[in-house]
Amino acid sequence: MSELPVVPLGSVADELLLQVTAFADATSAGSVDLGTPVPTCPDWSLRDLARHLGRVHRRVAETISRGGDELVAHHEVADPEPPGARDEVATWLLAGAAELVSAMTDAGPDRRVAGFLGPAPVSWWARRMLHETVVHRYDAEATAGTRPWVGVGPELAADGIAESFSLLETFGARRADLAGSGETIHVHATDETSCEWLVTRAASGVSVTHGHVRADVAVRGPAAALFAVLTNRRAPDAPADDLGAVEVLGDPAVLRDWLRVSGL
Structure with a gap:
């Protein structure tokens, strides 16, 4: 990364x-x-x-x-x-x-x-x-019961996603549950061009690279909504709210398992 x-x-x-x-x-x-x-x-x-x-x-x-x-x-x-x-x-x-x-x-x-x-x-x-x-x-x-993250804009949320991915890479060697058998997850913010990532769960550990690449599953939407999903604060299939809607394309089971082991 x-x-x-x-x-x-x-x-x-x-x-x-x-x-x-x-x-x-x-x-x-x-x-x-x-x-x-x-x-x-x-x-x-x-x-x-x-x-x-x-x-x-x-x-x-x-x-x-x-x-x-x-x-x-x-x-x-x-x-x-x-x-x-x-x-x-x-x-x-x-x-x-x-x-x-x-x-x-x-x-x-x-x-x-x-x-x-x-x-x-x-x-x-x-x-x-x-x-x-x-x-x-x-x-x-x-x-x-108040509206979450009012004023949290795309740049801040996108940086939060990037920082969380850097933590996962840092601690990946100590987290055997983050490894996999080659599953890939593409993360794509629709309102912040810097926020596009590919997560690969190799047997040797997790790698995160920047860019637009086909994957087993893609999750896309506004950066704040993506940040909430990737930190397990909101379900991927939750109805659209003030943060916007998230779309999952591909194998949702791959995303579910990633969120199970990686959510902060």
């Missing part, structure tokens, strides 16, 4: 703050209870989801600030628990995101810090945290 495009750190930081604000708004929407189960993450409540995102932001912020060769341990994260009052959870989430943006800005995009599999530049963490937040924003809004 080719190198992902370089995005200015300031742009990513600004977008991250917008996305975490939307997430925080969902936790405060209407009369939604923080104990409400998250339909897209069935083992979690809305409080669990908020706790996860807030802790991740704080952990990465501390990892960047400290430098070093190892991720900050979960038990070392400061202020790891959201407040009990629902109205205070949004403030806690925003504070964690602000801490993360401050750490990234102070360090600069090129500084190398601990990553998942060795050193990674701060710019890599910025992109990872942005899309972690975008995906969980969908979860929070689905739980609150």
Whole structure:
């Protein structure tokens, strides 16, 4: 898979703050209870989801600030628990995101810090945290019953797809379930020319290449709708909604099995 495009750190930081604000708004929407189960993450409540995102932001912020060769341990994260009052959870989430943006800005995009599999530049963490937040924003809004991903445009969604594919390639060697017997999946965004991919599940692992190629199954539609499908936030055959409609061409079983093993 080719190198992902370089995005200015300031742009990513600004977008991250917008996305975490939307997430925080969902936790405060209407009369939604923080104990409400998250339909897209069935083992979690809305409080669990908020706790996860807030802790991740704080952990990465501390990892960047400290430098070093190892991720900050979960038990070392400061202020790891959201407040009990629902109205205070949004403030806690925003504070964690602000801490993360401050750490990234102070360090600069090129500084190398601990990553998942060795050193990674701060710019890599910025992109990872942005899309972690975008995906969980969908979860929070689905739980609150509000329209998911209002304002998430094709460029952001397409970059989320690209980033998720890069993660699958990175961890492919550790995930035997991602391998296959040559099955291919073509992903094609209809509103973003950069978003066209071929996923190949070879016996040796997963490869992802860019371009328009025939495959066992093709899934096409607006980038945001595709991103929701590829992260298992929306079924491929779900009715069209505000994000648009997704079309599956070819063998749907190939797509179903890919989503079973690859969804984030």
